[in-house]
Amino acid sequence: MSQEDIESMMKEKRTFDPPKEHSDKAYITSMEQYEEIYKRSMEDPDGFWAERSEELIHWFKKWDSVSDYDLHKPEVKWYVGGKTNIAYNCLDRHLENGRRNKAAIIWQGEPEEDVRVYTYQMLHTEVCRFANVLKSMGVKRGDRVSIYLPMVPELAVAMLACTRIGAVHSIVFAGFSAVSLQNRIQDCEAKVLVTADAVLRAGRTIPLKPNADEAMGKCPSVEKCVVVKRAGNEISMQDGRDVWWHEIMEDESISDECPYEEMDAEDTAFILYTSGSTGKPKGVVHTTGGYLTYVAHTTQWVFDVHDDDVYWCTADVGWITGHSYIVYGPLALGATSLMFEGVPSYPSPARFWKVVEKFKVNIFYTAPTVVRALMREGVEWTRKHDLSSLRILGSVGEPINPEAWMWYFKYIGNEKLPICDTWWQTETGGILISALPYATPLKPGSATKPMPGVDAAVVRADGTNANPNEGGHLVIKKPWPGILRGVYGDPERYKSTYFERFPGMYESGDGARVDDEGYFWIMGRLDDVINVSGHRMGTAEIESALVSHESVAEAAVVGMPHQVKGETIYAYVTLKSGVEETDDLRKELRAWVRNEIGAIATPEVLQFADGLPKTRSGKIMRRVLRKIAASKYDDFGDTSTLADPGVISDLIEGKKSLL
Numbered sequence: 202m203s204q205e206d207i208e209s210m211m212k213e214k215r216t217f218d219p220p221k222e223h224s225d226k227a228y229i230t231s232m233e234q235y236e237e238i239y240k241r242s243m244e245d246p247d248g249f250w251a252e253r254s255e256e257l258i259h260w261f262k263k264w265d266s267v268s269d270y271d272l273h274k275p276e277v278k279w280y281v282g283g284k285t286n287i288a289y290n291c292l293d294r295h296l297e298n299g300r301r302n303k304a305a306i307i308w309q310g311e312p313e314e315d316v317r318v319y320t321y322q323m324l325h326t327e328v329c330r331f332a333n334v335l336k337s338m339g340v341k342r343g344d345r346v347s348i349y350l351p352m353v354p355e356l357a358v359a360m361l362a363c364t365r366i367g368a369v370h371s372i373v374f375a376g377f378s379a380v381s382l383q384n385r386i387q388d389c390e391a392k393v394l395v396t397a398d399a400v401l402r403a404g405r406t407i408p409l410k411p412n413a414d415e416a417m418g419k420c421p422s423v424e425k426c427v428v429v430k431r432a433g434n435e436i437s438m439q440d441g442r443d444v445w446w447h448e449i450m451e452d453e454s455i456s457d458e459c460p461y462e463e464m465d466a467e468d469t470a471f472i473l474y475t476s477g478s479t480g481k482p483k484g485v486v487h488t489t490g491g492y493l494t495y496v497a498h499t500t501q502w503v504f505d506v507h508d509d510d511v512y513w514c515t516a517d518v519g520w521i522t523g524h525s526y527i528v529y530g531p532l533a534l535g536a537t538s539l540m541f542e543g544v545p546s547y548p549s550p551a552r553f554w555k556v557v558e559k560f561k562v563n564i565f566y567t568a569p570t571v572v573r574a575l576m577r578e579g580v581e582w583t584r585k586h587d588l589s590s591l592r593i594l595g596s597v598g599e600p601i602n603p604e605a606w607m608w609y610f611k612y613i614g615n616e617k618l619p620i621c622d623t624w625w626q627t628e629t630g631g632i633l634i635s636a637l638p639y640a641t642p643l644k645p646g647s648a649t650k651p652m653p654g655v656d657a658a659v660v661r662a663d664g665t666n667a668n669p670n671e672g673g674h675l676v677i678k679k680p681w682p683g684i685l686r687g688v689y690g691d692p693e694r695y696k697s698t699y700f701e702r703f704p705g706m707y708e709s710g711d712g713a714r715v716d717d718e719g720y721f722w723i724m725g726r727l728d729d730v731i732n733v734s735g736h737r738m739g740t741a742e743i744e745s746a747l748v749s750h751e752s753v754a755e756a757a758v759v760g761m762p763h764q765v766k767g768e769t770i771y772a773y774v775t776l777k778s779g780v781e782e783t784d785d786l787r788k789e790l791r792a793w794v795r796n797e798i799g800a801i802a803t804p805e806v807l808q809f810a811d812g813l814p815k816t817r818s819g820k821i822m823r824r825v826l827r828k829i830a831a832s833k834y835d836d837f838g839d840t841s842t843l844a845d846p847g848v849i850s851d852l853i854e855g856k857k858s859l860l
């Protein structure tokens with residue numbers, strides 16, 4: 202085995218068959234059917250993608266060719282010459298097809314009593330009005346609009362208003378600082394900023410407008426700022442620049458009708474920055490026809506959404522998951538999408554389940570970080586509410602450790618519901634690897650198989666295919682319609698990050714292995730791979746072993762430089778509520794990993810930590826942990842996307858007291 206090979210030691214052997222209940226009306230109901238569709242999609246990709254788009258999307262003008270690409274350049278185009286509009290597909294056509302009075306968005310605010318429901322008709326009117334507002338501010342096709350809003354319905358309205366008139370939105374998560382906002386506005390030179398007075402979070406009011414003011418002070422491109430009144434806190438409004446959303450939307454000159462632009466399939470729809478887990482965030486560019494087709498395709502097959510379902514994705518719209526699976530995917534299908542402003546832990550760890558019960562949610566899509574946090578609080582919270590409406594569970598954002606998977610399966614899914622562990626990235630636009638809920642037998646911790654149309658593979662450093670169970674680089678060998686079309690303003694970074702190392706393929710940057718049955722197991726970022734005495738190991742498996750111990754809530758492992766072995770393993774461990782941090786437990790956990798995986802994976806150092814450094818989107822930032830393990834406390838790189846920078850000093854303290 203070469204130095205480059207990545208070892209794999211996962212011992213997970215459990216499998217669970219897909220449920221029979223509800224499968225009669227499912228889109229894809231067996232592995233045979235999946236395999237047949239998959240085979241077809243690989244043999245005739247253009248035929249497959251033409252069919253899917255015709256089925257799911259309304260085109261004003263049909264494309265001249267389905268795809269045109271050269272990944273060496275790189276250059277990718279889908280549905281070349283076709284004309285469509287995202288907002289038309291998400292709204293207008295549903296006014297004609299019987300869904301006019303159906304709930305498009307059910308909004309549950311942070312305070313329990315704040316609920317708003319938008320039918321497709323109502324949402325259409327709001328979107329047209331706001332599109333007219335933008336036009337009145339001089340926003341034209343191709344202009345950029347930055348959106349810095351909490352999880353309020355105006356966020357979806359603003360996005361759809363942009364796509365209606367062909368403006369490019371760039372959403373910045375409302376948890377980001379003034380400087381992060383400023384950088385993102387400057388990068389895309391936005392003409393208008395949409396923001397709010399404050400964010401309501403866990404019972405507190407966190408002012409937002411002051412951040413916007415600070416950022417706009419350094420962003421001369423911004424001519425107008427629209428402010429949503431969420432909390433009613435005192436803010437300053439700059440004359441001539443700032444207007445209230447509710448005032449301008451009620452202005453008599455603003456019409457309920459706004460014609461949609463006929464957009465070219467390859468016109469830019471939006472720019473969105475990645476989470477910054479591995480370095481400086483990238484401004485990912487997505488276009489119109491391919492992105493829309495891809496999110497509709499995956500929402501339909503992964504979540505098996507039907508007309509009477511209530512579908513809930515708990516992500517923030519500030520992340521790609523919210524773009525694709527709260528707004529564009531569900532609305533393109535004419536589904537009912539629940540949008541939630543609150544957090545899982547407030548006012549109690551039962552909040553999510555209360556929402557599920559209240560709206561009889563059928564499809565529930567969340568992140569492993571949430572599952573682990575709720576697991577830490579204990580199962581009693583899950584028992585306070587009736588979860589029997591649930592039909593499908595989803596996970597995204599990080600590898601879901603088998604232990605967390607089992608908890609989700611047992612206590613939320615009542616050992617009956619399929620869990621779709623969806624692997625994808627900001628860059629991919631939509632889900633690339635996932636179970637299909639009524640077809641795929643599940644293995645806890647595996648994202649299972651590629652979506653039809655996705656040519657996923659694991660390759661060695663030299664680009665040749667890895668053997669079954671051999672860890673390597675997760676790549677995609679053919680473009681799919683939702684693939685990014687660029688890194689905004691930086692063609693060189695676009696090429697070097699994704700297309701240079703393996704010519705003719707898309708490089709994800711993640712490590713994975715494929716087992717004997719063709720199941721994909723994501724092993725974590727390749728940047729985070731640990732090399733102990735020439736054995737290269739992914740972080741996911743060692744962390745999963747730690748999390749499978751009854752005392753452990755969460756774990757992150759990194760490599761620590763070692764003179765002889767090259768690297769040794771350094772583990773950060775967060776214990777469950779009420780468990781005491783003792784030396785005995787530390788010994789026990791090291792022995793546990795040795796026993797679960799093998800001596801090679803035993804952590805050399807194990808540090809207990811109350812919290813781990815996470816990005817605002819909930820991912821563990823291992824590069825920071827690597828620095829701390831190496832006692833390099835001076836330069837942590839770009840930590841602007843970190844949720845709680847205070848965690849770093851706590852970890853440094855903890856590290857020092859270990860020695």
Ligand code: ATP
Binds near residue numbers: 477626627711725
């Ligand atoms: P940056 O690219 O700036 O470092 P990021 O990669 O965290 O940030 P995102 O696009 O939000 O930004 O995250 C995509 C990454 O999240 C994937 O590359 C993968 O590492 C991880 N991921 C997402 N879903 C899964 C999943 N189901 N299983 C394992 N890993 C996942």
Ligand code: MG
Binds near residue numbers: 475479626710
């Ligand atoms: Mg990434």
